[in-house]
Amino acid sequence: MSEKKACPCCCEKHTARSEEEKKKLINRLKRIEGQIRGIIGMMENDAYCNDILVQSAAVNAAVNAFNKELLASHIRTCVARDIREGKDETIDELVATLQKLMK
Template identity: 70%
Template sequence: MENEKCCCHKTKKRSEAEYKSLINRLNRIEGQIRGIKGMVERDVYCTDILVQVSAVSAALNGFSRELLGNHIRTCVANDIRDGKDETIEELVALLPKLMK
């Protein structure tokens, strides 16, 4: 039960809705990547490929925002309530990595 509410064991049981949403996003991104690969294989013009790469980057950013929001609302909030302040430091260390 403890793993369901915190990430301190580096696993997290996600709700069915959260799981489905994240997997759906990843499936769309995977399809976009396959599409870009096909464009390269078909010698599609560079700018057309770059537009699709930009769309994938935006989709990955959306995935990251959703995952981070879920992490803060669940793992971080629960750990703070439980007095586990080290989770705040973990989040503070994570943010610069996400802002590259």
């Protein structure tokens, strides 16, 4: 088994994803990163507040879309597997995650 690199957020658990899924999610994040860089450029160029706010809303929508995709995958794979294995604490973890996402 290959050794996992340390996660910058100090994660204790890991999820194996297909290369296709990983690429798809990373591409979404890179697009979001580009949107953020665009907003920074707008700030540096003293863009009109409303224009910046519209772009910020677009970033929020993109992050929400990313979260929905990752959450659906998490439920189909990790949560379903853990429930089948009798690890009911995963349900509490999912509820806590949903509460954070819905703030």
